[in-house]
Amino acid sequence: MSYSDKVIDHFENPRNVGSLNKDDTHVGTGLVGAPACGDVMRLQIQVSPEGIIEDAKFKTFGCGSAIASSSLVTEWVKGKTLDEAAAIKNTHIAEHLALPPVKIHCSVLAEDAIKAAISDYKTKHNPSKDGEAAE
Amino acid sequence: MNHSPANDQPRPIYLDYQATTPCDPRVVQAMLPYFTEKFGNPHSRNHMYGWEAEEAVEKARGQIGAIIGASDKEIVFTSGATESNNLAIKGVAQFYKGKKNHIVTVVTEHKCVLDTCRHLELEGFEITYLPVKQDGLVDLDQLKAALKDTTVLVSVMAVNNEIGVIQPMAEIGAICRSKGVFFHTDCAQAVGKIPLDVDAMNIDLMSISGHKIYGPKGVGALYVRRKPRVRVLAQINGGGQERGMRSGTLATPLCVGLGEACEIAKAEMADEAKRLTVMRDRFHKRVTDGLPEVFLNGHAQHRVPGNLNLSFAFVEGEGLMMAVKELAVSSGSACTSASLEPSYVLRALGLEAEMAHTSLRIGIGRFTTEAELEFAADLLIERVTKLRSFSPLWEMAQQGIDIKSIQWAEH
Numbered sequence: 001m002s003y004s005d006k007v008i009d010h011f012e013n014p015r016n017v018g019s020l021n022k023d024d025t026h027v028g029t030g031l032v033g034a035p036a037c038g039d040v041m042r043l044q045i046q047v048s049p050e051g052i053i054e055d056a057k058f059k060t061f062g063c064g065s066a067i068a069s070s071s072l073v074t075e076w077v078k079g080k081t082l083d084e085a086a087a088i089k090n091t092h093i094a095e096h097l098a099l100p101p102v103k104i105h106c107s108v109l110a111e112d113a114i115k116a117a118i119s120d121y122k123t124k125h126n127p128s129k130d131g132e133a134a135e
Numbered sequence: 136m137n138h139s140p141a142n143d144q145p146r147p148i149y150l151d152y153q154a155t156t157p158c159d160p161r162v163v164q165a166m167l168p169y170f171t172e173k174f175g176n177p178h179s180r181n182h183m184y185g186w187e188a189e190e191a192v193e194k195a196r197g198q199i200g201a202i203i204g205a206s207d208k209e210i211v212f213t214s215g216a217t218e219s220n221n222l223a224i225k226g227v228a229q230f231y232k233g234k235k236n237h238i239v240t241v242v243t244e245h246k247c248v249l250d251t252c253r254h255l256e257l258e259g260f261e262i263t264y265l266p267v268k269q270d271g272l273v274d275l276d277q278l279k280a281a282l283k284d285t286t287v288l289v290s291v292m293a294v295n296n297e298i299g300v301i302q303p304m305a306e307i308g309a310i311c312r313s314k315g316v317f318f319h320t321d322c323a324q325a326v327g328k329i330p331l332d333v334d335a336m337n338i339d340l341m342s343i344s345g346h347k348i349y350g351p352k353g354v355g356a357l358y359v360r361r362k363p364r365v366r367v368l369a370q371i372n373g374g375g376q377e378r379g380m381r382s383g384t385l386a387t388p389l390c391v392g393l394g395e396a397c398e399i400a401k402a403e404m405a406d407e408a409k410r411l412t413v414m415r416d417r418f419h420k421r422v423t424d425g426l427p428e429v430f431l432n433g434h435a436q437h438r439v440p441g442n443l444n445l446s447f448a449f450v451e452g453e454g455l456m457m458a459v460k461e462l463a464v465s466s467g468s469a470c471t472s473a474s475l476e477p478s479y480v481l482r483a484l485g486l487e488a489e490m491a492h493t494s495l496r497i498g499i500g501r502f503t504t505e506a507e508l509e510f511a512a513d514l515l516i517e518r519v520t521k522l523r524s525f526s527p528l529w530e531m532a533q534q535g536i537d538i539k540s541i542q543w544a545e546h
Contacts, residue, residue, distance in 0.1 A: 011457060017524070035488075035492070035528060036487070036488035038489075059526060
């Protein structure tokens with residue numbers, strides 16, 4: 001199988017590899033996948049008091065397409081509101097990276113990682129004070 | 136590094152000798168006349184073109200027999216080891232089906248043996264799939280216990296294609312002979328790599344491949360014992376060539392190539408095995424000295440010199456292959472298979488799926504150099520370290536978090 005240039009670029013020069021403090025209330029962490037299935041993604045977002053994602057980091061155990069998908073979404077979510085980030089679909093990721101059918105699950109996992117990170121961030125905050133940063 | 140003429144891009148270092156081997160140039164030289172001036176049909180009995188082709192084919196038959204201690208009359212040419220395995224297993228099962236209907240094989244066999252057995256199950260045969268021990272070897276007591284009055288055939292590969300382990304051929308052969316059961320062995324990965332003797336090992340049928348032993352692709356052979364005689368039902372019908380067991384005009388150049396490959400292997404096997412063992416062990420040490428958490432899959436001693444199967448914990452195999460694109464290797468990870476399941480061979484060793492996903496098969500052979508292996512080892516160390524730096528599992532392991540304690544959502 002050959003990989004698209006975009007997959008190779010993200011794989012060889014991954015954006016935003018690293019960790020944010022998962023205990024920070026501004027940080028939402030999504031950990032999806034399973035080692036037994038051959039891919040695990042951890043996506044972390046740091047959200048400003050205005051509800052904008054101002055930083056994102058990832059670490060991924062997986063194939064080239066999985067690493068590229070997670071690298072790509074860290075770029076895409078930065079600067080977006082939580083609602084905008086939640087609207088990112090796996091089909092966008094798969095299309096942008098030109099993933100073959102056998103690799104679509106990598107893009108699904110990346111979408112799941114965004115949703116899991118947003119969900120984690122929201123559970124850290126009081127749902128009744130929606131939109132406000134609970135300190 | 137070699138260069139391909141097409142685009143002058145450097146070609147990766149070839150470390151996948153269990154997948155296939157390049158033709159030895161001496162093999163190609165031996166084959167060439169039989170494409171052009173000596174093009175005759177070896178079955179043409181009435182002129183010189185036929186006679187010289189027949190002579191070449193019969194010489195090759197002898198060369199193949201010689202490397203396994205068999206007579207030329209016991210060698211049937213086929214298109215490759217897959218066909219040989221089909222002919223041996225289906226051929227014996229179907230020929231003797233009036234008397235016996237049970238076959239014993241092993242879960243780590245090549246797909247072409249397992250799929251043939253599955254096919255026979257549909258025809259009503261009973262198949263026992265023996266498990267293997269953690270080191271990949273068959274438990275002889277389990278084999279003995281599996282044999283029944285209805286058992287017609289035991290099929291056990293000599294050398295596993297993924298993990299390179301060598302099964303105890305002589306012991307299995309002795310058990311089969313004492314019970315009056317035919318012993319077939321897939322020796323695609325074994326011929327020319329380890330000494331084989333059909334009489335000493337009580338082997339009744341043996342599958343041989345051309346392209347795994349520096350011969351051409353598209354040719355193989357099946358050894359079929361004459362004394363005591365083993366019968367197989369032909370799977371390809373036609374002009375009755377190969378004593379009725381495999382019809383079809385023989386491909387003279389390919390037969391010559393397989394014969395020459397066997398002759399070279401027989402002469403050079405002992406030295407080659409010594410050289411490859413030294414190179415492989417040096418490579419293995421260099422990698423494990425430079426990287427923690429690297430595990431060898433399969434028995435450490437009972438394996439062919441040209442094979443290493445390593446799990447690089449916390450790094451997924453296909454991602455790793457992409458990261459070492461300067462090397463042509465293969466992986467047991469799910470992503471390399473259409474099924475998205477990790478290697479059934481590694482799973483059969485009791486390896487956790489997550490470890491099976493991190494495996495790399497490194498196959499070295501006749502044309503591998505020390506310099507290539509030094510480069511490969513250093514590259515692996517560098518790239519595994521890089522991939523671990525962005526593996527969440529590696530980070531957790533460094534923090535002392537047990538990955539098994541996490542509730543993963545299997546997808």
